[in-house]
Amino acid sequence: MNTTIALIISVVIAFGITAGLGFIIIPWLRKLKFGQTILEIGPSWHKSKQGTPNMGGLMFIVGIILSFAATCITVHLTGGSLESEYSALLNGRELVLLIAGLVLALGCGLVGFTDDFTKIKLKRNEGLSPKQKTLGQLIMTVGYILTLWLSHNTSWYVPFIGTVNFEKNIFTAIIFWVLSFFIVYGCVNSVNLTDGIDGLCSSVTTTVAIAFIVIGFIQNFTGLKIFAGAL
Template sequence: MLIFLNKYFTFNENIISHVAYRMIFSLLTSFFINLYIGSYFIRFLKKYQKFQIIRHNGPKTHYSKKNTPTMGGIFIIFSIFFSTILYCNLSNINIWFVISILIGYGIIGLIDDYKKIKHQNSQGLKLLWKYFWMSIFALFLIYIMIINTQDISLKKLIIPFYIKNTFETNYLFIFLAYFVIVGTSNSVNITDGLDGLAIMPIIFLTSGLALISLLSDNINNSTFLNIFYIKNSSELAILCTAIIGSSLGFLWFNSYPAKIFMGDVGSLSLGGSLGIIAILLHQELLLIILGGVFVCETISVILQIISFKIRKKRIFKMAPIHHHYEEKGISENLIIVRFWIISFIFLLIGLLSLKVVR
């Protein structure tokens, strides 16, 4: 929006023209918005008793969290949207793809959270309907991407750590993109089970995508690192810093012991947004590495279900895997910090894949 307004008003040219300035301002704006409205939002939710619904088959230690407000994802979405609108070049269609999934999945998550609170159970929106609307929205957006994007290499996939690192997906692109958007969204949702557990891996993952967005916008960097040159992809970096700033602002209140939870409105929208950013950067496979914690959490649930269906035995004491460690008596704070450390290691491993030995 500042770029548009600059036609009518005179701003400092550095702020408008340099991506680095806009990235910093985007991060700080979304951070301070969350910091400012967070306390008011928490008091509002407490006043109207919008508390987290604790599932009965979860860890017993979580019953102490029953009076913690949820749906904090609402002000996460608001701050990201505001910073993006303010600092990004809104003529870039990729920005609108991400904003669409942020708001669309946020609405689905909000309905899910509202139903949980209204009916006082952890079921919320029926699973079939939840996946139905997520699928419809994802497939519609993928269709719009295919017919409107100017990126002729949209259907090409980058394979990390492989010197001949491009693969033509063709019609598989639709399936791959769908899996990335819906899968990432649900993986973040699964991981969001402890105070601050999901938000820091989101920050690390988004930082990696922000760096790749910057590098992809320079043809020399993209050639050197064996990644696609994507014109104006640096605008996605500004959106990524809005996500980082908003996440840091939310972590201020969500760190142990949490004063608020993001709820499905936050986890579904953030996960879907990261998924579509990875698609736009052709980094669907790198997303698996950068988001290694989310992948491990999801795999633990899948393995638990398969094992119980086939063997009638559980692999873990409880799934997702962070609950397994809780049941083993490890303190929640220790689990959270160690998962953060592991997430940072995944970030470093993912960044190493950018430089392929020639």
């Protein structure tokens, strides 16, 4: 299958499922009064957002999972490959890393879902405590980095230096874990900083998804394009 067609299929399925679920989930959440409580300390115009349904991210999570799975299965059944032209260098580990990234995203989404559900259940603006959120994010971050380490995907290309293998000794291993932790954990929380009541997260996600689609075309990495398209 042509990779561009696979990308289009991924985008169409994700959009269709998410939009379709929106007509079902949003009215259902409103009926259950699963709405956002606006703090008094915020701007006065935020009050108009009172009651905006929480947990709407369920639509996107389901859309991403089903779109990614359906498109990957379609590509496989039509004899296509989900890996890139560099797959030989990773000995078939690309898909493992891709799925690990999906699990990381879904795991962090689960933390957010639990946070929203707690707000609704307890009828307050604050959901999980900072410690609880941090613990959930730490578990997902460490699990993802451990997957990278166990799959020996520890070589990075550093501009002006070249490819660096962080498995050479204990010192480079520590550098790998520290840098990976700050990058992954930082990216996870950067979404929290940009997300808001006016859909800021969607615009940021779209920008990042387009960037990864471009990278997928450059490396001819079908799996990455499908994943980014599903976002």
